[in-house]
Structure formats: structure tokens, C-alpha cells
Amino acid sequence: MPDNQHIKYxxxxxxxxxxxxxxxxxxxxxxxxxxxxxxxxxxxxADLAPLFPQALIMxxxxxxxxxxxxxxxRQVYRQWRPSPLYRARRLEKALDTPxxxxxxxxxxxxxGSHKANTSVAQVFYxxxxxxxxxxxxxxxxxxxxxxxxxxxxxGVDIEVFMVKISYQQKPYRxxxxxxxxxxxxxxxxxxxxxxxxxLAKDPENQxxxxxxxxxxxxxxxxxxxxxxxxxxxxxxxxLMHQTVIGEEALLQMAQADDYPDVVIGCAGGGxxxxxxxFPFIGENFRKGTKTRFLAIEPxxxxxxxxxxxxxxFGDTIGMTPLLKMxxxxxxxxxxxxHAGGLRYHGMSPLVSQLHAEGVIEARAxxxxxxxxxxxxxxxxxxxxxxxxxxxAIKAALDEALEAxxxxxxxxxxxxxxxxxxxxxxxxxxxxxxxxxxYEYPAAAIEEAQKKLPQVV
Amino acid sequence: MPDNQHIKYxxxxxxxxxxxxxxxxxxxxxxxxxxxxxxxxxxxxADLAPLFPQALIMxxxxxxxxxxxxxxxRQVYRQWRPSPLYRARRLEKALDTPxxxxxxxxxxxxxGSHKANTSVAQVFYxxxxxxxxxxxxxxxxxxxxxxxxxxxxxGVDIEVFMVKISYQQKPYRxxxxxxxxxxxxxxxxxxxxxxxxxLAKDPENQxxxxxxxxxxxxxxxxxxxxxxxxxxxxxxxxLMHQTVIGEEALLQMAQADDYPDVVIGCAGGGxxxxxxxFPFIGENFRKGTKTRFLAIEPxxxxxxxxxxxxxxFGDTIGMTPLLKMxxxxxxxxxxxxHAGGLRYHGMSPLVSQLHAEGVIEARAxxxxxxxxxxxxxxxxxxxxxxxxxxxAIKAALDEALEAxxxxxxxxxxxxxxxxxxxxxxxxxxxxxxxxxxYEYPAAAIEEAQKKLPQVV
Numbered sequence: 001m002p003d004n005q006h007i008k009y010x011x012x013x014x015x016x017x018x019x020x021x022x023x024x025x026x027x028x029x030x031x032x033x034x035x036x037x038x039x040x041x042x043x044x045x046a047d048l049a050p051l052f053p054q055a056l057i058m059x060x061x062x063x064x065x066x067x068x069x070x071x072x073x074r075q076v077y078r079q080w081r082p083s084p085l086y087r088a089r090r091l092e093k094a095l096d097t098p099x100x101x102x103x104x105x106x107x108x109x110x111x112g113s114h115k116a117n118t119s120v121a122q123v124f125y126x127x128x129x130x131x132x133x134x135x136x137x138x139x140x141x142x143x144x145x146x147x148x149x150x151x152x153x154x155g156v157d158i159e160v161f162m163v164k165i166s167y168q169q170k171p172y173r174x175x176x177x178x179x180x181x182x183x184x185x186x187x188x189x190x191x192x193x194x195x196x197x198x199l200a201k202d203p204e205n206q207x208x209x210x211x212x213x214x215x216x217x218x219x220x221x222x223x224x225x226x227x228x229x230x231x232x233x234x235x236x237x238x239l240m241h242q243t244v245i246g247e248e249a250l251l252q253m254a255q256a257d258d259y260p261d262v263v264i265g266c267a268g269g270g271x272x273x274x275x276x277x278f279p280f281i282g283e284n285f286r287k288g289t290k291t292r293f294l295a296i297e298p299x300x301x302x303x304x305x306x307x308x309x310x311x312x313f314g315d316t317i318g319m320t321p322l323l324k325m326x327x328x329x330x331x332x333x334x335x336x337x338h339a340g341g342l343r344y345h346g347m348s349p350l351v352s353q354l355h356a357e358g359v360i361e362a363r364a365x366x367x368x369x370x371x372x373x374x375x376x377x378x379x380x381x382x383x384x385x386x387x388x389x390x391x392a393i394k395a396a397l398d399e400a401l402e403a404x405x406x407x408x409x410x411x412x413x414x415x416x417x418x419x420x421x422x423x424x425x426x427x428x429x430x431x432x433x434x435x436x437x438y439e440y441p442a443a444a445i446e447e448a449q450k451k452l453p454q455v456v
Numbered sequence: 457m458p459d460n461q462h463i464k465y466x467x468x469x470x471x472x473x474x475x476x477x478x479x480x481x482x483x484x485x486x487x488x489x490x491x492x493x494x495x496x497x498x499x500x501x502a503d504l505a506p507l508f509p510q511a512l513i514m515x516x517x518x519x520x521x522x523x524x525x526x527x528x529x530r531q532v533y534r535q536w537r538p539s540p541l542y543r544a545r546r547l548e549k550a551l552d553t554p555x556x557x558x559x560x561x562x563x564x565x566x567x568g569s570h571k572a573n574t575s576v577a578q579v580f581y582x583x584x585x586x587x588x589x590x591x592x593x594x595x596x597x598x599x600x601x602x603x604x605x606x607x608x609x610x611g612v613d614i615e616v617f618m619v620k621i622s623y624q625q626k627p628y629r630x631x632x633x634x635x636x637x638x639x640x641x642x643x644x645x646x647x648x649x650x651x652x653x654x655l656a657k658d659p660e661n662q663x664x665x666x667x668x669x670x671x672x673x674x675x676x677x678x679x680x681x682x683x684x685x686x687x688x689x690x691x692x693x694x695l696m697h698q699t700v701i702g703e704e705a706l707l708q709m710a711q712a713d714d715y716p717d718v719v720i721g722c723a724g725g726g727x728x729x730x731x732x733x734f735p736f737i738g739e740n741f742r743k744g745t746k747t748r749f750l751a752i753e754p755x756x757x758x759x760x761x762x763x764x765x766x767x768x769f770g771d772t773i774g775m776t777p778l779l780k781m782x783x784x785x786x787x788x789x790x791x792x793x794h795a796g797g798l799r800y801h802g803m804s805p806l807v808s809q810l811h812a813e814g815v816i817e818a819r820a821x822x823x824x825x826x827x828x829x830x831x832x833x834x835x836x837x838x839x840x841x842x843x844x845x846x847x848a849i850k851a852a853l854d855e856a857l858e859a860x861x862x863x864x865x866x867x868x869x870x871x872x873x874x875x876x877x878x879x880x881x882x883x884x885x886x887x888x889x890x891x892x893x894y895e896y897p898a899a900a901i902e903e904a905q906k907k908l909p910q911v912v
Contacts, residue, residue, distance in 0.1 A: 006535040079462040110838040175880035421877040424631035
């Protein structure tokens with residue numbers, strides 16, 4: 001076989017997973033409860049009912065190992081799933097490494113990223129319970145566009161609060177949200193108390209994911225039940241929906257007659273990482289495999305590597321329940337790196353706990369380094385990755401070079417969670433030498449840490 | 457089965473075509489010869505040798521029905537081929553039509569369009585003959601990025617002359633070309649006689665595809681054999697490489713146990729249309745099926761519907777051989793519509809002849825109409841199409857509504873040649889009501905027609 005071939009592992013449509021994998025069934029220690037922001041007592045399903053449909057609340061707390069995927073969701077998944085898994089033979093050759101590098105490609109979805117795996121599921125369950133409208137937030141727009149697509153497919157209206165600076169400077173995913181027929185606002189808006197309170201203090205406020213979450217949650221909470229809220233990462237049920245990625249990858253690695261020594265994903269809220277690694281972590285837990293897991297984050301928003309493992313709000317204003325997670329502090333605003341999907345102060349509680357317990361390692365990189373890795377990848381594999389994804393690629397390259405230095409055969413698997421066709425402006429900045437590596441924002445993080453809520 | 461499911465027809469990797477289909481073997485009348493621009497006598501293979509590798513020159517004039525696809529090309533095709541064929545059930549339901557609508561989706565390639573099918577083949581044959589560098593032109597950048605990707609995969613340098621207005625106003629495919637490591641210039645440049653002559657007359661010239669072709673051809677012609685030239689459409693061998701689309705679609709329609717009454721593609725140079733329809737035209741020729749074929753073009757660049765069927769240059773300056781084709785005149789500069797890939801004064805000679813002989817029908821639409829169709833499609837099928845592709849979609853919708861009016865079961869198949877992730881600016885203009893429907897440019901075409909070269 002020629003050395004530069006593409007090796008692709010495909011599954012049949014029958015092999016689209018019939019169930020999501022729920023890691024809570026296999027974790028050695030049960031996850032800590034989510035707390036009510038007022039009482040600081042564990043929230044009840046009833047507390048969450050104004051925001052989420054019953055089916056998703058049940059998934060959030062379920063300890064069943066597998067949760068069946070309803071057929072209408074699998075029918076939509078069929079448009080782009082099973083997604084391909086590739087062996088990166090050209091890249092291995094270019095690196096002259098004995099490592100074998102595999103990647104799972106989620107950029108084949110109509111929105112170009114993994115986000116559709118959960119948006120379709122969330123909108124379906126809402127529609128089943130008669131919900132006519134869902135509010136959400138989005139940073140650079142990956143999540144907003146994925147939810148908007150699911151909304152149009154199931155006939156549910158979607159209202160998106162998009163971080164203002166992205167709305168203005170990266171308008172193309174905003175256009176995509178509109179193309180799917182959804183409504184999109186530049187957040188902070190004057191449509192909510194949360195937005196108005198921010199604008200009153202700072203009329204020029206450029207927005208943040210934390211503020212946009214406050215606005216979207218408020219819209220749902222005050223709707224009297226007519227509008228529900230949806231989140232694109234962080235929560236247990238969202239991570240679980242993404243496990244179709246890893247469940248497929250398990251079958252595809254078996255097809256390849258190989259098994260990963262290390263599995264890698266970038267981590268903002270944690271769902272794309274979890275989607276690939278949780279099923280493999282489950283194998284470690286149940287079968288005693290010794291696979292390593294790497295969460296990769298930006299140096300400028302290093303929640304796992306520099307944050308505190310503590311209870312904090314998911315949003316800036318403090319409207320959401322308190323989550324036990326690695327957090328930089330809920331009012332920390334990360335520098336404006338191009339990987340907008342990784343600019344979140346917190347981290348999924350499940351990923352946080354697995355990191356705290358030593359199951360998932362974490363590593364942080366600067367943006368010039370990740371664009372260098374992305375360019376090496378593109379020139380060998382043909383696919384231009386999203387800046388978020390490029391974090392995972394950088395780690396995969398480092399692992400492959402480490403294996404080379406050690407003269408080891410190492411099997412590396414990473415999640416190529418999205419294509420970079422909406423991010424060419426960032427590549428431009430990189431090629432023209434204008435890309436800034438922000439200092440690690442120590443002072444801002446220190447300040448934000450002081451405002452962590454007190455929980456007894 | 458639920459009504460809103462995605463029905464996808466997939467092939468195995470073994471079913472990636474092993475040969476391209478050469479329609480010249482089956483055409484009732486042989487194609488007219490290409491003429492030398494100086495002598496106006498038929499060109500010989502030797503005349504073309506400065507521009508193209510021998511293998512492609514032989515393909516250009518071959519009358520073999522099937523030409524084997526070399527294994528290294530199939531290996532690269534494997535990254536995204538076989539591409540899926542979908543039944544548009546949701547769209548059918550939304551239109552309430554008895555028609556059955558199918559589409560072949562080429563947006564799954566790493567560059568997001570069908571162009572990679574020929575770029576990979578062309579670069580491979582050049583590399584096999586020891587060529588180290590290839591020059592080409594590109595309009596909005598689809599072709600330039602596809603050739604750049606193939607260049608990096610086979611280790612051949614690529615130099616792209618990109619129409620200046622696109623280089624400046626739609627920079628993201630330019631960035632993509634650079635991400636793959638190719639060189640890209642805003643054309644007209646001062647690097648060529650062709651560019652300098654244009655700039656001398658008009659220093660503010662914004663460029664056109666015809667000018668960029670002149671520059672790229674000149675670079676190759678004057679290189680003393682070290683640089684070859686590559687074209688992304690129009691020529692016989694380019695159209696032939698695209699027939700992998702139609703060959704796969706024949707197998708997928710058989711899987712669906714169905715057969716198209718009408719097959720539709722948009723037409724700029726003709727390759728994406730030809731890629732889908734030629735294998736089906738071959739069935740008409742050899743088996744007597746009665747499928748109709750539709751070429752769809754923009755109202756502002758209507759070469760098939762308003763051009764003359766005559767010998768003309770492929771470029772603006774008059775450096776290329778003369779092709780017998782539907783042409784608006786080689787110095788006609790089309791209005792700046794967003795479907796940049798359809799802004800070409802001419803049309804593939806094979807498509808032109810099949811249109812002249814009544815095999816292929818043609819139809820033209822304004823851009824607001826095609827964006828309306830694209831939006832209906834996106835909201836039902838989830839995929840946001842490129843503006844070029846949207847021309848085919850508009851025709852598919854019209855055919856489906858016509859079938860409804862007539863109470864007919866009609867089977868419609870079209871080529872969804874690319875996604876619109878690089879074209880959201882155009883959608884923005886459409887949604888905000890700022891998209892201009894240019895008048896049919898009758899006076900400019902009349903003027904350009906006067907300059908058609910005289911051929912006895």
C-alpha cells in the first residue's frame with residue numbers, strides 16, 4: 001500500500017450507536033450534587049423544571065450505564081453519522097514517528113462540528129414535551145448554529161444570545177443561525193435584566209459567554225414555562241449525547257485492530273473531550289485498560305490547569321445552579337483568543353472530577369503553537385481544523401514526537417471536532433505574524449477567585 | 457419510518473469508481489477540434505505540451521469510454537468518497553410534492569466542494585511526469601484551494617492568480633490556499649505581460665477570471681517547461697475527472713431502486729454539471745433512457761441561454777487555444793454576483809455541444825431567487841449550500857412544484873456541489889434585502905460578441 005494513502009475506518013448505518021454512554025454508572029465516586037444558587041442545597045428535579053424538559057433532567061441525574069437513543073434522533077444522526085475515523089499516515093510520515101495517530105472527524109456534520117450531536121437530541125426532547133421555543137447562548141457561534149439547525153428540523157423556535165464581540169467581528173456563524181431561521185441578539189442586550197444591569201455599568205460592554213448564559217437563562221426562567229433553556233456543553237446530559245463519538249471510535253479502533261494508549265480532546269466546557277474519551281475511560285474502569293486521557297485548553301483560559309476545584313456559578317450574573325468544577329471564577333473574562341469555543345471560565349463537573357481524581361490529565365498551549373500544529377496537520381492531512389480542535393492536534397503532535405524521542409510505538413487518538421472554514425481570519429492573523437500569545441492572566445484570575453461563592 | 461428522516465445512500469469504499477467515464481466515446485457527433493490561437497488550425501498534442509503533462513493531453517483527446525483511475529488518486533479520493541446521496545424527504549414534504557428529490561453531496565471533501573475530484577488527479581499526473589510547480593487561476597477561490605490541497609498532498613508547488621476583487625473582498629479562501637502552503641497573487645499582477653498590459657490601461661482593474669487565466673497560462677508558457685498550467689473546469693479531461701460523481705450516483709439510484717427523470721447541475725465552466733450528468737447522458741445514449749438534463753446559470757452571466765455557439769478564447773487576452781463553445785465574448789466581464797464560480801464568459805465545449813444538440817437544456821435565474829431556494833433547502837435539509845449550487849436547487853424546486861401542479865411523480869436528482877460556509881456574507885446580503893438582481897447585461901454582451909475571433 002502506498003505510504004501516503006488515506007486510511008479510513010467506516011461503520012455501517014446500523015452501527016450508529018443505539019445508546020449513549022453514561023459515565024456516571026462507572027465512576028468510582030458519585031458526582032457531587034448541583035446546588036441551588038439561593039439555598040445552596042442540592043437542587044431537585046423540580047428546581048430545574050422551568051429550564052429543561054423532564055427527559056433531560058432525568059438524564060442529568062441518571063446512573064444507568066446506557067440510555068437508549070430515540071429513533072427520530074438516530075434518523076437525524078444518519079445524515080452525517082457514523083463519522084469517519086482516519087489513520088493519519090501522512091502526518092506520521094512527516095513527523096517520522098513510530099507512533100500511530102488516529103483521528104475521529106466530526107466536521108462532517110452540516111454545521112461543521114460535533115455540536116449537532118447534542119443539539120438534535122435536546123431539541124427533540126423539548127419538542128416531545130410540547131416546547132415551542134428554546135433560548136440559548138453562543139460565543140463564536142458553533143453552538144448557536146447547531147441548535148438553530150436542530151430547531152428548524154424539529155419545528156422549534158430558537159433564540160440565541162451571541163457574545164457581542166463575536167456577533168460584530170465574526171458575523172458568519174451569526175448568518176448561519178439566521179439562515180436556519182433562528183433569532184439572534186448581540187449580548188449584552190436590553191431585553192433582559194441581566195443584560196441591562198451589565199449595560200448600565202458599562203454601555204460599551206463587549207459581552208462574554210457568562211453574560212450570554214445569564215441572559216438566555218433569564219429569558220427561560222421568566223417565560224412562565226413557554227420557553228426552555230439549552231446549554232451546549234458542561235452539563236452531564238450534554239456530555240452524554242456526545243458519547244456517540246467515542247462509542248463509534250471504539251468500534252473503529254477494533255476495525256483497525258488497534259487500541260489507543262492516549263486519547264486527546266480540547267476542552268472548553270468539556271463536551272467534545274468527553275464525547276470521545278468517556279467511552280474509553282469506561283473501558284479503563286471496567287476492563288482495566290491503562291489508556292491515558294488528555295484535556296487540552298488555551299493558556300489564556302486555563303480552567304483545569306490553573307483554576308480552583310470549587311463550587312461556582314455557570315454564568316456571570318449568578319443565576320445558574322452552583323456546579324462543583326474547575327473554575328477561574330465566574331466573572332473572569334478570558335482574553336480574546338480565536339478559539340472562541342474554549343473561552344469559558346468553568347469546566348464540566350464530570351470532567352473536573354475525573355481530572356481531580358487523576359483520570360484525565362490537562363495541558364495548556366498558547367495560540368501561535370496551536371496554529372503551527374494546525375498548519376502542519378492541514379498540509380499533511382488536507383483538512384483545515386477549527387482553532388479549538390487545533391489544541392488537541394498540538395498535543396497529539398507532542399505525544400508523537402515524544403514517542404519518537406523515546407523510540408516507542410504509541411497509539412494516539414484525538415477528536416477532530418470541527419473544520420476551520422469559519423476561522424480563516426484567525427489563520428490569516430497567524431500567517432501574517434499578528435497573532436498574539438496572551439500572557440497567562442494571573443491577576444485577573446486571582447481577582448475572580450476572590451468572588452467564588454461561599455459554600456459550607 | 458418517520459416522515460422527516462434522512463435517507464442516505466452510501467457505497468462501500470470498494471465502490472469508489474475504478475474508471476472515469478469519457479462521454480466522447482458515446483456522443484453521436486465527434487467534438488469539434490480545438491484551434492491554435494495563431495494558425496487557427498487544430499492544435500496538436502505537441503502544441504499543448506508546454507502547458508499540460510502528457511497523460512492529461514491524452515485524456516483530453518481520448519475516445520476510450522472508460523479511463524482507469526490510478527490507485528494513488530483513488531487512495532486520496534477515499535478520504536471523502538464515496539460521497540453520500542440523499543433523498544430530500546423533508547423538502548418533499550415541505551413542498552407537498554409527489555416528486556421524489558435526490559441530491560448528491562460533494563461538500564464533504566476537505567475543501568468543501570467537488571473541485572477536489574479533479575485537482576487531485578491533475579496534480580498526480582503532473583507529479584508523475586516530474587513537474588515541480590503548477591500555475592492556475594481562481595475566482596472566488598474554490599478551485600485555487602482545491603489545487604493547493606492536492607499540491608500539498610503530492611508535494612507539488614502551486615501558484616494561484618486570484619481575481620483581485622475576490623482576493624480583497626472574500627479573503628477566506630485565499631487564506632485557505634495559504635494554509636495549504638501555496639502562493640497566491642491578486643490578479644492582475646505586475647508579474648506577467650498580460651497583467652501589466654491590463655494595469656497599464658487601467659491601474660484600478662479589479663480582475664476577472666479571463667485575466668487571471670491569461671496570467672497563469674503565461675507563467676507556464678514562458679517557464680521553459682518547469683511550470684505547467686492547470687484549469688479547474690471547461691476542458692474535457694477536467695469534466696471527465698468529475699464523472700466519479702455521476703458514476704457513484706448511478707449505483708446509489710439503483711440502491712434506492714429509483715431512476716431520475718431529470719438531472720440538474722449549475723454551470724459555470726461546466727464541470728460540476730458534467731460530473732453528475734454525463735454518466736446519465738451515457739445511459740440515454742447507450743440504453744435509450746429518456747432522462748432530461750438541466751444546466752442552470754446566473755441571469756447575469758448566461759452563456760448557454762444568451763451566448764453564441766462559436767469559437768472563442770478561454771481567456772481575456774487571447775492566449776489560449778480557441779474552443780467551440782457557448783460564449784458571451786472573451787472580454788465580457790460579468791456583474792459581481794456572489795456565485796463567483798459561475799462568472800465565466802464561456803462554457804465547456806462538451807456541455808456546449810450537448811446543449812446545441814438538444815441533449816442538455818439550460819435555464820437562468822436571478823440571485824435573489826436562488827438564495828430564496830437555498831434558504832428553503834437549508835431549513836429543511838440542514839445543509840447550507842454554496843451560491844453556485846443554489847442555482848441547481850432553485851431548478852429542482854421548480855421541477856418539484858411543476859410535478860405537483862401536474863399531479864406527476866417526477867424523480868429529480870441534483871448535484872449539491874459544495875457547502876456555503878465560505879459564503880455567509882452573501883446570505884447576509886440576501887437576508888438584509890441588499891442583494892441586487894443585476895439586469896441581464898445585454899449591451900455588454902452585444903459589445904463583447906463583436907470581438908469574437910474570426911474562424912473560417
